[in-house]
Amino acid sequence: MITVYFNERGFRIEGSLGEVKRVYDAPESVEYDAMALYEFRWFVFNGVLDQLKDLGGPPSGEELVLYTDSRLVEELKGDVKTDSKFASASRLYYISHDLPRFRRVRVEKCPTTTIRSKLHDSLSDSRP
Numbered sequence: 001m002i003t004v005y006f007n008e009r010g011f012r013i014e015g016s017l018g019e020v021k022r023v024y025d026a027p028e029s030v031e032y033d034a035m036a037l038y039e040f041r042w043f044v045f046n047g048v049l050d051q052l053k054d055l056g057g058p059p060s061g062e063e064l065v066l067y068t069d070s071r072l073v074e075e076l077k078g079d080v081k082t083d084s085k086f087a088s089a090s091r092l093y094y095i096s097h098d099l100p101r102f103r104r105v106r107v108e109k110c111p112t113t114t115i116r117s118k119l120h121d122s123l124s125d126s127r128p
Contacts, residue, residue, distance in 0.1 A: 017055035067110035
């Protein structure tokens with residue numbers, strides 16, 4: 001199983017392909033603009049998908065679990081539509097190119113504090 005935690009602050013990937021963490025410093029202009037912040041979350045999500053490709057193809061039958069703290073959960077599941085062309089294009093690419101690579105993909109809500117903790121812990125802290 002590959003587990004991903006992400007929001008506008010960055011992402012963390014843990015699983016059979018390895019571990020990767022990216023933390024972003026969003027410009028103030030993004031943090032105080034709701035639409036820019038929303039699209040920045042999609043930018044981070046696209047970064048997750050690119051990183052998964054860079055790590056190599058998932059083993060046969062691999063499951064992907066995505067945890068985030070925003071409405072992207074509902075959008076990725078198709079429960080909510082967006083007016084953003086960038087978000088719509090990102091979701092379509094995800095459905096067409098990324099989703100089929102995995103046996104199953106789950107998208108779940110996760111508390112911001114959990115994601116923040118995952119982004120601030122070093123990679124070696126998460127290993128048993």
